[in-house]
Structures are given as structure tokens and as C-alpha cells.
Amino acid sequence: MTENPELREPDLPRTMKVRQKALRTGWTTGSCASAAAKAAALLLRGEDLPGYVEVALPSGNRVTFKVEETVLDADRERARAVVVKDAGDDPDVTHGAHITADVSWRDEPGLDLDGGEGVGVVTKPGLGLEPGGPAINPVPRKMITHAVAEAVFDTSLDVEGTPDAAEITDPGTGRGLRVVISVPDGEVMARKTTNKRLGILGGISILGTTGIVRPFSTASWRASVEQAVSVMAAQDETTLVLCTGGRTEKGAMKMLPKLPDVCFVEVGDFTGAALRRAVEHGLRQVVFVGMAGKLTKLAAGVLMTHYTRSRVDTELLGRITTDMGGSAELAAEVARANTGRHAYELWEAAGVLGPCGRELCRRVGLVLERFAAEAAGTETSPIAAQVVLVDFTGERMIAMAGRMAR
Template sequence: MSHPYPPPRDKKGSRIGFTTGANAAAAAKAAALALLGQEPEEVDIWLPAGWRQPFRVFRLERKADGVLVGMIKDAGDDPDVTHGAEIQAYVRFASEDRLEGGEGVGVVTKPGLGVPVGEAAINPVPRRMIWEAVREVTDRPLAITIAIPGGEELAKKTLNPRLGVLGGLSVLGTTGVVKPYSTSAFRMSVVQAVGVARANGLLEIAATTGGKSERFAMRLLPHLPEMAFIEMGDFVGDVLKAARKVGIAVVRIVGMIGKISKMADGKTMTHAAGGEVNRSLLLSLLKEAGASPRALKEAEGAATARRFLELALEEGLEPFFVGLVRLAQERLQAYIGERPFVSVALTDFEEGRCLAAWPDREVYRG
């Protein structure tokens, strides 16, 4: 018996969504039912999150040797690049069980992703969900192909090419549910990137707060291969924990003043929703660096961290930048413990100049 639909919104009033893996499992189950002569308009599957969830069939097409079913992914109020995409399963009877990737599903080309090199990028939990879903319908051997039309183009907007997933998207999900504003898919890809780097022999990585800071970091750290550069966004804490878990020895954090200021304030999740920049902290560092009364007065009314940077640049206050990265480094090192070794570098906004780094400025060019 199907569990009722769970509340469509969480406690904060935001809609939950469902992962690519959950949609693939539901599509596979609907196709298996159609193989047995039914015409399902809706199917329900068990989610690892802890309930049975109905999914409405978007497309059902009977082919010569099987059935194609498509579901439209709804990621709720935390939409990613696959929100609104059609997740398809083509299911047919076979001599033995087989699960493959079709159009728009990438192929794993590097170790460290939990899926053997050369196989479709369908992660372990979605694989299990797919087989559990079809086994509710039939015990007969099945050949299942998961496809995401347009997935190859969508994948260019993800970390997949850097992770070594080529030709399309990954079929992801550990709970089946996308929690609003958790950015869970991005967090997972960041953690995976750390694992891939280590699985390919790297002991040193550079974690950046965005695409622009990543480009700057590549110029500042030319001794590192491309795989070592990980765009972590706001998830500095997750990167450090993942690095510790897999045995990365050195994590170099490269970013601009807004995110670095939050790290200096002890935050390990630097999203804007996590709180404003601590202007009192920046003002204190500016005073310690010897800022003029004029600069301090203007800083008291500054609305952004960037304005503090501009004032420090105007007065040539390198100690302000050094004090900031030192505090950020000490906070992050205290958070993660002795290993990995953490280094923090601050860049400007336009040229990617390294304004300061701690404790090993000499490693960074420029």
C-alpha cells in the first residue's frame, strides 16, 4: 500500500524534491509493470529517506522488445541543472540482469567515484534503488538502460568533466530526496572531487570559493595539476573533512575577502544565508594594521567586505590582509585538527593578485 504523499513543504515552507536516482528507479518500475501488460499512470517506490513516494508517469512508449518510461524530475525549491529534465528508463526482458547508461548519462573514466571505471555514472544507491523497485514487480532478468535526453549538454554546467565523468550526467542521490536549499548534489560532487584527487595519487589540493577564484588559483599554484583544483563554493568544512578522511596532506584555500572573512570568523559554511560578514572583526583588523582615522571612519559605515579591502589597498595596509588570512587559517586548522595542513590565500577581485597567504606565502606566485 502506498504511503500518502509526504508534506510537499518542509518546516520552513520550502518544497522538497526528488533525486535523479529516485526518478530513474520510478521510471524503471513503471516500465517493468508495462512489460507485464499494465498501463501505469503512477508508481510508488521506497525511498532511503524512509517512506514510499508516488511518481507520475510522463511518457510511456512500447517498443519492439521493451518499454520506455520517462519521469520529469522535480527538485523542489533547491533546483539544480537537472530540474525539469526527463529521466528515462528503457526496460526489456533479458537472459541476465543488466543496468546500463544511455543518452545523456556519463561514463566514469577516473577512479574514486564508487563506480568502476568504464561503467555508466549511476551511483551505488540509485543502482540499488532501481533494482529494488523493479523487483517489486518481477523476478525475471531485465536489461535496464537509464537515459537523460540533453544530459551531455547539461553536464557541462556541472563538475562532471573535472571528476572524470564524460559524455553526460551522473545519476545521483543517497536518500532519494532533495532537501530545499541543502545544495546536496553540489556538496556531494565536491566531496567526490576530493576523493577522485586522492584516488589518482594527489596529496595536495587547492579548494576555491568560485570559478573566478579557481582561475586565479591555477595561476598562483602552477605546480598543481588541473585535477587538484576543486571549486568548493561555500563548503569549506566539507572539503576539509573529506580531505582528512581520504588522506589528503595539504589543502590550500584560495578565495576573495567575503568568503575568507567568514572563515576568519570561524564559519565552515560560507553561504550568504549563513550570516553576514563580521564587520567588527574586519574593523579590528584594520585598526591593528594602522589604518588612518579617515579610513577607519569610512570603514565603520562600510556595507561590504569588499569596501574594507579597497580601503586597505588605498593605504597599502598589507598587515590587514596578512592578519585576515592568518586568522582564517588558524580557525580552519583548529576546526580540522592536525591533518590536513591548511593554507589560506586571499586574492583581489580583478587581477587575481595574491594579497596575502598564511603560513606559506612563498608557495603562491604573484
């Protein structure tokens, strides 16, 4: 049942080495799409745009985007707006993309959101999106809905009170709106991503969970992770909570409310770097909180999990399925899964998510402790590791395994 994979910590891609300056944050395709959609909706309703539009991020903070281009059809039934994506200093293939929104009236009430040219179509399960639909992720969908609602109702809205799409209807005419997001040359951009392997065909995905692009995949981000661990240790805290992203960090804070915020580190791809620094500072407990994909990479022994340097080993998940008593048919289906999320969904549908999730967590914990022992130059790990698998909201704990420090 126990596997002892080779521990690997691949180097960063050459194009992502540290730059000799501070790195700028940028904006996600989701943020840009929401700004373009709001601009086009305002134009459609007769507003004179000053060239800039303000939208809300999921955090509630508001930011202003320059509107590069606007067009209103002669019959005033359709408007177009373009926002050029600035990805900051992240090595993002969509930097400079012209994120375009076409907004038109429709007789039915409510908001209809779709993808156009250059936005991929989902063809496989495991992405949290309906196959056959556009690759516009849930948070960007909500951001676009919120932005268009502000244009329709001519007011700023609290992000927590975003209306349902069905409620977005022009008060004066009773008509709804259709929003189509497109990205010229998006299909070409997508060739430099993993979209095709994931079953997203014909273009890029409209992504983002915070609305902000932070340069996670750089040596500077690795340095910031190491610094965060050092800061935590300087506060005489001994429990380090590593979270793979913003959603998992938010969920981890709810799970462990007694720990101060300084204990929580958004580790990104740099688990190995964080563990090495934790060993240097004599920390005794690590709690790793993540979703199925990242945990699978770690269980396979990969401590630097950037997508260009590792893949999700679904065959490992198939072996876990067998070890936990799953049928041969289920194990084979899991081994062929499109993504870690797809495997998770197969486990859930078969009623084995609990035991398989715990075994995945257990294997990750062993890898983390083996890595810590090697970093310390000892036979046994100086750090006890607990691992938590969360769902895809990042807030609900699905399984946990590992040991507590004594």
C-alpha cells in the same frame, strides 16, 4: 609546511539569490530513474499502470511519481517509461528532464544496468565509478535495483534488504532484465555542468544520496544554516559540528554519540556563514567533518564552497604530499589529479593517506580559526577547531587534526 592562504568567501551566483517565498524541495535524477525503471518493469510483466508509481527513498520513506509516458513493444519483450524531473526550487539544469528507462528481458538471470543517450560515460578516475561505465552513482544504482526488485517480486521491500542485482530474476520464467537509463538532451544539459572537466562525457550524471533535492545553493539555505547554529546555541551547547552533507552528518553522529542532535548542522557550502554566527553566539568548539574535496577548498581559504565559485586545488594537495615525505613523482601525480577523491585514492594507494590526511585537516583547522578570529576582530580565535577527514561513505574517519577548547 604551514600555508596562510587568503581567506575568501565568494558571493552567491546572481541566479541563486534568495526568492521571496519558501523554497520547494524536489527529486534527484536517481529518484526519477528508479521510478521510471519500476514503471517499465511493471509494464513488461503485464501490469496495467494507473499513471503513478511508488518507490522507496534511501531513508525508507516512500514517494509517488507521475509516469509521463509508457510504451510496450508489440512482442512484449521491451517496455519504456518516462518520469519528468521536478527539482523544486533548486537551480538545477536537469529540472524538467525526461528521465527514461528502457527495460527488456534477457536470457541470463539477474539485473544488468546501463546508461543510454544523454547519460555520461566516466573516462577518468576519482569519481568512485569505473572508467568506461555509465555515470550512475552508487546510491541511484541501489535505488534502481530496489525499485526493479519490487516490480519483479510484486511486493514492497525494506531498503536495507535490497537484493543483489544477480538475484533479480523473474520467478515465472527465470529470465533477468536489462535496464537502460537515458535522458534526452542530456548531452546539452551537461554543457552547463562541470562533467566534462571531471571526465564525464556525453551527458549528465544520475545522482543523489537521499533521493531528495534540497535547495542547498541558495541564500535561503545559508539562512537556514545560520538559524540552525542559533538554535543550537540557544540550547546552551558549546560544541558545533559542521557536516558537509547527509552522509557526513550521519557519520559524525556515530563518531560523537554523546552530543545531542541539535549540535550537528548540515552546512552545505556555507562554512563562513556558520562560523560567523558561531562567533556571534560565543561558541567555543567547532568540529568540521568532510570529505577530501570540500576540505581542500577550505584549506585553500575558500569559506563559501559552491562549485561555481571555487575549485578543488589539487596543486595544494601535491604540496601536502611533498611536505609529508611523498616522492616527487607522487606529488606531481596528485597535483594533476582529476578530483579531490582522485588525490585521496592516490594517497591511499601510496600508503600516505594517514599523514597527508592529517596535514590537510590541520591546514583546514588553521583556516577556520583564522576566519573566526577575523569575524571576532581579535588576534586569536575565540573558537577551537577540530577537522575530520572521512571516507566516501561519510562514516569512516580517516584522519583528524586540530585543538580542543579549554
